[in-house]
Amino acid sequence: MAKQKKLMLLGGIRYLLPAIEAAHKHNIHVITVDYLPENIAHKYSDEYHNVSILDKDAVLHLAEELKIDGILSYAVDPGVVTAAYVAEKMNLPFTCSYEAACILQDKSKFRKFLSDNGFDVPHAKGYTKDEVDIALSDKDFFTWPVIVKPVDSAGSKGVSRVDNPQNILDAINIALLESHNGHFIIEDFLELNGYQSSADCFSLDGKLIYADYSDQLFDNNAANPYTPSIEIWPSSMFESIQEKLSSELQRLIELLGMGTGLYNVESRFSTNGKAYLMEVSPRAGGNRIAELQRIGTGIDLIEAEVCKAVRIKIPSITQPRYNGVYVNDIIHSDKAGLFCGITYNSDFKKKFVLNEAIYPKIGEKIEIFRGANNAVGSIFLKFSNRSEADKYLRNLSDNIIIKVK
Known part of the structure; x- marks a missing residue:
């Protein structure tokens, strides 16, 4: 009889439930991981461990200990870089390399990569929480209005449109509240033709x-x-x-x-x-x-x-x-x-x-x-x-x- 496969899913939100259902369809043992034991997905997984998905080395240690066969951060944006890191260290399948994940998951790095490689990209600049004064002095760098957002959040959390440079500080503070790493990006607002x-x-x-x-x-x-x-x-x-x-x-x-x-x-x-x-x-x-x-x-x-x-x-x-x-x-x-x-x-x-x-x-x-x-x-x-x-x-x-x- 073949050994049962083990799949680690980072996070515990309800969006994981279809992935857990798909895994169980194939008799895959599902392990969910995050620091919130009350999250709903843990009720449907086969095993739960209380480890922060932002701590990539702690997740790697757990994954090695459990001898997992695969890892996903399914619909959980904060865990993607960690999943890519663990997959690369353990030679497990993943959509991209750890280096690529670090680019894709950071809006500032992603904008720079697109610009460096000739993609159409909005005029943008990234900052750290210690560079707020620099951001405030860069008002002439942008074509207003602008969008301010954390570089590492999803679901439109921390995103603001700013029409007047006098209001930029409030938007920066909102973005930093939702940022995991204390970085934010300002970019020109792109007027839509149709829909996003x-x-x-x-x-x-x-x-x-x-x-x-x-x-x-x-x-x-x-x-x-x-x-x-x-x-x-x-x-x-x-x-x-x-x-x-x-x-x-x-x-x-x-x-x-x-x-x-x-x-x-x-x-x-x-x-x-x-x-x-x-x-x-x-x-x-x-x-x-x-x-x-x-x-x-x-x-x-x-x-x-x-x-x-x-x-x-x-x-x-x-x-x-x-x-x-x-x-x-x-x-x-x-x-x-x-x-x-x-x-x-x-x-x-x-x-x-x-x-x-x-x-x-x-x-x-x-x-x-x-x-x-x-x-x-x-x-x-x-x-x-x-x-x-x-x-x-x-x-x-x-x-x-x-x-x-």
Whole structure:
């Protein structure tokens, strides 16, 4: 009888649950690791260890002790560099090298790499927490407005748009509050032509075999208007722009020597006529992106990523095709309070709802929407076409009602 494979997953948030389910489908022993024993994923894994995922040497020591066969930081941005480090030290499969992960996971380093290699990239500069005065004196370096954000956070946490240089210090302080390493970046704001995209992609032996794009919509009334509130597949982005982004993503994969695995890719087409790779992270995206893509296309990137990690044959992957319009409504509240449930108007649920994941229990406290971690839940919808989707999305709050007191 073959030895049972061991997969270490860094983190314990709910986004890990599909990866745990995929691993158990293949009889893989799942070990979850972080410093928060109450996190939900630990209830579904086979083994839990209380170690900070930011401490790469402590995680390596544990991984060697447990003799793991693979490691992922699935949909957990802070653990990606550690996962790459452990995989490299133990000769385990990973999407990229530790060096490449350090570039991809640091917005400042990533912008520099893109600029050095001839990619379209926003005018940007990175700073440490000890260089705030330098940042304040660099106001003429940028074309205003600008975006200020931590170099190492995801889910739009700590991100602010600043239109007036007089307000830059407040934005820097917000970014530093969400930064793990005390670094932040300031970059020119890119005016959108259409929508920003965030989707999961997959490469096999260095070849991009699954490239996908979405339309991200934002709630302008939210506490953080730069946190995505709705995601739509397939994207309305021009095919020529999608092809340009895919070509540039393939070039990035080759330049960084990346191999097989999953990427969360954020991109945008700007009014200046240029297409930008904003972020490329060797992990699954948050907000259950790969789950919705699986429902819409029948292609399971989650299972593929798990199989890759422990050297099991990867299921067949082709370019995505959608038979309708799929929407991820990221449920959130414009006020803090006690959660009293979700209700639907008329027969909306029966007609359009595919899947719902509501996180808090009735009576639990919820926060206003400052980042993806403040989401109340995620509801997948399916419409026949984009016109139908747009009709209902214009008044979505009339059809999906979140109750808070």
